[in-house]
Amino acid sequence: MLQGKLITLDEFTIQETRKFPQATGELSSLLRDIALAGKVINNKVRTAGLSDVLGKQGSSNIQGEQQEKLDVIADETLIHVLKNSADCAGIASEENDDHVSYEDTFSANSKYVVLFDPLDGSSNIDVNASIGTIFSIYRRVSELGKTCTEADFLQPGNKLMAAGYIIYGSSTMMVYATKLSVNGFTLDPSIGEFCLSHPNIKVPENGKIYSLNQGNTNKYSEGMKAYLNYCMESNKEEGRPYSHRYIGSMVGDLHRTLIKGGIFIYPADKSSPNGKLRLQYECNPMSFIVEAAGGLGHTGEERVMDVVPTELHQRVPIYIGSKNMVNKALEIIKEKEVVG
Numbered sequence: 001m002l003q004g005k006l007i008t009l010d011e012f013t014i015q016e017t018r019k020f021p022q023a024t025g026e027l028s029s030l031l032r033d034i035a036l037a038g039k040v041i042n043n044k045v046r047t048a049g050l051s052d053v054l055g056k057q058g059s060s061n062i063q064g065e066q067q068e069k070l071d072v073i074a075d076e077t078l079i080h081v082l083k084n085s086a087d088c089a090g091i092a093s094e095e096n097d098d099h100v101s102y103e104d105t106f107s108a109n110s111k112y113v114v115l116f117d118p119l120d121g122s123s124n125i126d127v128n129a130s131i132g133t134i135f136s137i138y139r140r141v142s143e144l145g146k147t148c149t150e151a152d153f154l155q156p157g158n159k160l161m162a163a164g165y166i167i168y169g170s171s172t173m174m175v176y177a178t179k180l181s182v183n184g185f186t187l188d189p190s191i192g193e194f195c196l197s198h199p200n201i202k203v204p205e206n207g208k209i210y211s212l213n214q215g216n217t218n219k220y221s222e223g224m225k226a227y228l229n230y231c232m233e234s235n236k237e238e239g240r241p242y243s244h245r246y247i248g249s250m251v252g253d254l255h256r257t258l259i260k261g262g263i264f265i266y267p268a269d270k271s272s273p274n275g276k277l278r279l280q281y282e283c284n285p286m287s288f289i290v291e292a293a294g295g296l297g298h299t300g301e302e303r304v305m306d307v308v309p310t311e312l313h314q315r316v317p318i319y320i321g322s323k324n325m326v327n328k329a330l331e332i333i334k335e336k337e338v339v340g
Contacts, residue, residue, distance in 0.1 A: 009035055009174065009185050009194040016178075026087040027137065027161060030112055033088070034135055035174055035185075035194055037081040038166040041074045041119070041133060042187065045168045068125050071095060074118035074133060082114055089113050089140055090148040092312055094281040099312065101147040112161065113140050113152045117281040120165075121249025132251025136163040136285035153312060157284035157305030164289065165251050175201070175255070177292040182258075198259075203295040207261025207322045210242045211253045219269035223333030230332055250277065254286050254320065258293060263321035263329060267300065275299070275317035279309055283318045296326040300333065 007015075013028035075095045082088045083102055089110040092099040094117040102108075114137055121131040139161050140152040164176030172187040174194050184198030210231045217228060231242045245262075247253050253264050268275050277283050287297025287304040297304040297320040307316060319326050 006188075007196040009196075012183065012185070012196055024111075026111055030085060030087045030114070030137060031162065031164075031176060033081055033085040034078075034114070034164075035166075037078045038133060038172070038174055038194075039187065039192065040077050040081070041166070042168055042172045044070060044073055044077075045131065067095065068119070068122045070125050070131075071119045071122050078116055078118050078133070078135075083107075086110070087112060090152065091116070092153045092280070093118060094278055094313070099148070099150060099153050101149070103147060108145055108147055111139055111144065112137050113148055115153060115280050115285075117278070120251045120282065121247070124247070124249050124252075130167060130169040130247055130249050130252030130255075132165050132167040132169075132249065132255075134163075134165045134251060134282055134285050136280070136288065137161050150312075153280065154309045156308050157279075157288055160284065160288045160305070163285035165255070165285070167251050167255050169252065169255075173197070173255075175258070175289065177289040179292065182289055182293040201258060201293050203258050203290060203293040203322055204261030205294070205322055205324045207257070207263065207325055208239055208242050209245050209256070209260065209262035210265070210325075211244070211246050211257065211262060211321075212265040212267070213246060213248075214244060216269055216271075219271055220267060221269075221333070221337065223336040224265075224267050224269075226336040227329050227332045230328075250282055250286065254290070257321045258290060258295075261322045261325075263319065263325040265320075265329065266318050268317040272315070275315045277315060277318055279304070279307060279314045279316045280312060283316055283320075287318075287320060290320055294323065295321055296323045298326055298330060300330065 013031055017023045017025050017028050075093050082091050086106045087110050089107050090101040090113050092115045116135040120134050124131050138155050140148050142149045142152050162178050166174045173184055175184040182201040185194035186197040188195050234241055257264050266277050283304050290297055299316045319329050
């Protein structure tokens, strides 16, 4: 907000576009289309307990996970809205086996493709906890005028043009990042618009919260266990022990991390030696957002956004959040593993 004036998402994206004379407005239009899908999904989420959209769908996604009814609704909503957009060449969804190329003339000439996790944190749906939509936007590498190809979706995160998420929590917020900044917009239900509420978000360099599934400790490496011990040890100078918070929704945990600082970890373990979270649908977009806000996303071996994807549903470990906390975690883990 500037001088008490509400700035809607549409107004904000138009103002941002005007800063670049060469901009065509397609990226801004695409962000507004995604916001529209978010409003539709938000309406379904808000009335979930009053309509037949809670519970299992009775089908599984490509990962073999049971789909919730709202998973499918959110997925279909995003596919429909983006298909009718004049600025999207195709999509890839965590819920589907392969990418979808839109065949019409407008889509074939569109410069961008969109990847998304339609409803992150599905296990939280039936208990009314935070869930969200994650999206990322790439400039396509295939020839304009033709249908997009798999290569458009298998780009590393350092090629992202924009990424964001919509969190359906105590309020509904859309947070999106470009290479320039990260900004948050809260949905005002009285006017049905996302309005700027969190301009130029910066993640604190340090935090007091660590977030991971501590119930999996026995599956973790000795280095990971050493870092957990570090988090729980008392140290007045460093403000430890840290508080443990884990929602079970990457959107929910990372939204808190982005605002308050902290670290979110989903490491490799004995059950998931390659990690569990998806590179293209979760780790890359969230790392893009966090790094644009001054934080860091790392796999334990390299920066998340430098990983070159080889498949749409590839998984990686992730350490993400406040830069100093991520670096400290990596230092302790590597030190323990070298000694071991």
